[in-house]
Amino acid sequence: MKNIKITICVLFVFTFHFIEAQQLQSFIEDAKRNNPEIQGYLLRHNIAEEKINEANWIPNTEFSAGYFVSEPETRTGAQRARFSARQKLPWFGAITARENYASAMADAEYVEIAIAKRKLTLSVSQSYYRLYTIKAKQKVLNENIRLLKTYEKLALTSVEVGKASVVDVLRLQIRQNELQQQVEVLDEAYLGEQITFNKLLNREGNVVVNILEELSLPKEDAVYDSNRLPFNPELLKYDKLYESVVQSEVLNKSEHNPMIGFGLDYVPVSERPDLSFSDNGKDILMPMISVSIPVFNKKYDSKSKQNELKQLEITSQKDNRLNVLESAFAKAISRRNQARIQYNMQVKNIKQTNDAEEILIKGYEAEAINFNELLDIQELGLKFKINQISAISAYYEESAIVNYLIAE
Template structure:
């Protein structure tokens, strides 16, 4: 977990806002209801160790002779008995080990949930950044169109442009304003998602970084340790729990031994006088419970064998899925860097074209159709540039989730 925070720190090394991404993650780990749910489930599973560390119930019995049987020493009045069965040696320990192994598997659910929460918060944060950055780009482009509109109005006055050019610029402004309003609504929805991951009020403002740049080089993340990912370790823990279940099954197939004591109250015979007259009866007892018909335990052994095969298959399937996701994230991150480089190059050329058009205005030959085309291309390149940066960090978050 500490290594994950270090990597996140590298990813947001230029984060100057008061609330850092790591701070958001720490807050969520403490307050997120899903994490609390898994922690409670783990505590319940751990407490079951105390539940199984017990002996079978002690049996007490009381009987009264409705028809008192006569013996040589007197009539029997009532009978009191007590009996305690004891499991075979090692049975309780086997139960404790089995329950502990189940608790260990539950603990991996906490680790997995925390990792997923960290990834979700990071991705939501980058979505908020990208949304804000796109809104800022739209604001700048709307201002640019205002400038072009002023130029167009001036050109109309001197007969170098038509009113249609002005209307076309205004319609383009309306479109950009519409896009900005849509982004504002999307931002509110993403803000709600982010705040709820931290289990707080949905209207709390989220401060994001002003500019998220493309790193000069990729942060090295080890992918060779995918086999020890918590999602796969959980299958190992489940496998161990089945092994413990089989050991317990073997112990349960052993006999149980019991110890008891019977006490019978005997009434004195009034017509006789001898040494054992009215002597009560005390009878210690030993019993043995043998599972002669043990087909149940043989069936359980076979089930456990099949379960282990099932878990191995599930683990292999999940490993293949995670490896596919990791490989896709690595390739998508490379694609994001390529896209960013291309958009940066295109944006530079679009700005050069814009300068040429502005200079053309000075000579009185500006074409506002070209102006709109260049402005639209410039907006497209800037939006794609922001999206590629966001994609780079989102893919790095996925890689970070899968790497140790």
């Protein structure tokens, strides 16, 4: 029978955490679908992808026409006009280099989407846990108000039999007023946080958010591998930026190559009426080829130097960001562990407070009850319960930070 009870308890805890995770994940998915910031990043990525198509271009074809006002005479006749067509083509591989550079920039924009989604997930999770904290504190405060009302009735009865004074009753009523004030303040805090939460999901601020009534800490802490930190999108972004600089240098070198030009000139020629020969009035057709050579290389040399400096800058930025993330990871793990220690201590304190309270109540039948001591114990118990709720919230908020840092 004992084993069955243990099994039922384990299943309840597992089911509880599963429901909590499922509910929060549902909110997160809604936020990712509807959040305007995410949609903005998606549009930026679409624009960057479209630039790949833009990169596949060649210079405009040039057409020109001219009319000889004074017709030049040649052996075969007078030239009346000139029609020309010109087309320049980039060196082999130049278009591919432009496309690769645009693709690298699009990849960098895509990583920004992943970063934005992670930050949104963290914000939604933290806001959810803040809502839980407010609700849980209100629940504890209301329970204590009801308990104080019971003590008030007990005090009134004690006044009638001479075991307490009216001052004890007034003190209990004042304490109830203080707790009721805290409940009302938390109501306002909840409404403000509810608006924040709903706006993350891009919906009306007054939409009611269903929060679980109770959260508990897992039996064991999840083990996180800090070796996954380098795979955080914030760091992968620098890899993509570095690759874009590499592709920028490839593009720079390709633009340093010559450009080939092809052309065709057509000149209509009038016949000479005074002569008769085989090529009389024969039109002129002249194919042409040209090569554009970048003789002055300072522009391209400077661009190469800039790219080299950018690579060094990106590497430094990535190393610095890794240090920041490693520090944040260590702090989050430490604070999560601190929250568990605080939680465990509050559990012990609450049990001892309940025992002390029970002893005071049991002494009521034997002698006059000490309402001052009872009120002190009640305040201690409330303090420990509030601290316990804060510890639970801190545990899950720090866990959310760890997930932001190393989750796949």
